[in-house]
Amino acid sequence: MSAVAIRGWCPGALRPMRSGDGLVVRVRPHCGRLDAAQATGLAELARRYGNGLIDLTSRANLQIRGVGEESYLPLIDGLDRLGLLDANPDSEARRNVLVTPYWTAGDESRALAAELEKALAGAALDLPTKFGFAVDDGRERVLAGASADVRIERDSAGGLLVRADGAPLGRAVTRSEAVPVGLALAEWFVASGGAEGERRRMATHLASGATLPDALCGDAAPARRSADPAPGLCPEGALVAVAFGQMQHQTLNHLAACADALRVTPWRMLLAEGMRAMPAGAGLITQADDPALRVIACSGAPRCGKAHADTRALATALAPHIPSGARLHVSGCAKGCAHPGSAEITLVATRDGFDLVRHGSTRDTPVMRGLSGAAIVINPSVLTGGR
Ligand code: SF4
Structure with a gap:
């Protein structure tokens, strides 16, 4: 395959990224869905050409880890046979579309996502690699906490709107206007300098003073935001999580055998389509109160070369000590890959031990420095200030 570029950033299937455990090959399922054959095939490719581990990402992608240089091209051929490849790295990078997993057959979500993916494939848009779109057109917004720059949503009366991330209101649109207006927002973002310099995201572009043209803003208020999702049954199937968003290939294979299809989410969970009972199996988190859901951690050592x-x-080790409703983020360095945002407790590994941040992110000022991991495990009350 000629359209392949190994880079150190923005992993895709056609732009793999090197990591401490080999190449990371990111797969973007079309419209956020793997049919059972694709899921089974992907699990087998991860076993055969990677180290067997598969990540679920906050962009609703799957990452095959530990791919050797010599295994890369056979893996890409396998993904191509499963219908999981784009035509070239540029169109793959542009096809950054989240779709609500709570769609039902015949509603507009999948059709909008498919139309948007098709339009992006043919667009001459040079967007930043993290720039993305969200089709979040249910009665409540389920993707409001997920990263996206252009959002297709509904108002409280059910009308469609297109909203620039960071703007409180959007432009009301008809069904046929939704995708063209979404693309127009992306074109405006590039033309108005949003893709340059440090900003490179819609919300920061607007916050720094960029003003939307009249044709792209409006007075439509988006529907309310839903509660945070948790493992459990829903009308569309069973929502299941995996610890740290990473699973063995056997786990994906098992889920593929139980469900009609798998829908990927930005919550590091999979929605097993059509299931009427929670699946059981090693590696699956099926209870909403599982302590493993209270912790976030990046790959860390030895998987990432930058980790301390x-x-x-x-x-x-700390998960059972984190209070219900709180979140602990353990980061291998200050980059904070696993969770760029704020958490109740953040531990950042440094050369000199862990920095502790309360109610902040890896970029915020620690309240304590140089803590040893072993000491924190012995006395986890240090995380919450002894309360
Ligand atoms: S946060 Fe740092 S240590 Fe963790 S995966 Fe990212 S670069 Fe590696």
């Missing part, structure tokens, strides 16, 4: 500590071992 084994983040997941520490997070696993």
Whole structure:
């Protein structure tokens, strides 16, 4: 395959990224869905050409990890046979579309997402690699906490709107206007300098003073935001999580055998389509109150070359001590890949031990520095200030 570029950033299937455990190959399922054959095939490719581990990402993608240089091209051929490849790296990078997993057959969500993907494939848009779209057109907004720059949503009366991320209101649109207006917002973003310099996201572009043209803003208020999702049954199937958003290939294979199809979400969970009972199996988190859901950790050592500590071992040890409703983020360095936002407790590994941040992110000022992981495990009350 000629249209392949190995880079150190923005992993895609056609733009893999090097990591401490080999190449990371990111797969973007079309319209956020893998049919059972695709899921089974992807699990087999991860077993055969990777180290067997598969990540669920906050962009609703799957990442095959631990791919050797010699295994890369056979893996790409396999993904191509499963219908999981784009024509070239540029169209793959542009096809950054989240879709609500709570769609039902015949509603507009999948049709809008498919139309948007098709339009993006043919668009001459040079968007930043993190720039993305969300089709979140249910009665409540379920993707409001997920990263996206252009959002297709509904108002409280059910009308469609297109909203620039960071703007409180959007432009009311008809069904046929939704995708063209979404693309027009992306074109305006580039033309108005949003893709340049440090900003490179819609919300920061607007916050820094960029003003939307009249044709792209409006007075339509989006529907209310839904509660945070949790594992459990829903009308569309069973929502299941995996610890740290990572699973063994056997887990994906098992889920594929149980469900009609799998819908990927930005919550590091999969929606097993059509299931009427929660699946059981090693590696699956099926209870909303599972302590493993209270911790977030990046790959950490030894999987990431930049990591100063084994983040997941520490997070696993601390999970039972994190209060219900709180979140602990353990990051292997200040980059904060696993969770750029704020958490009740953040531990950042450094050369000199862990920095502790309360109610902030890896970029905020720590309240304590140089903590040893072993000491925190012995006395986890230090995380909450002894309360
Ligand atoms: S936060 Fe740092 S250590 Fe963790 S995966 Fe990202 S670069 Fe690696």
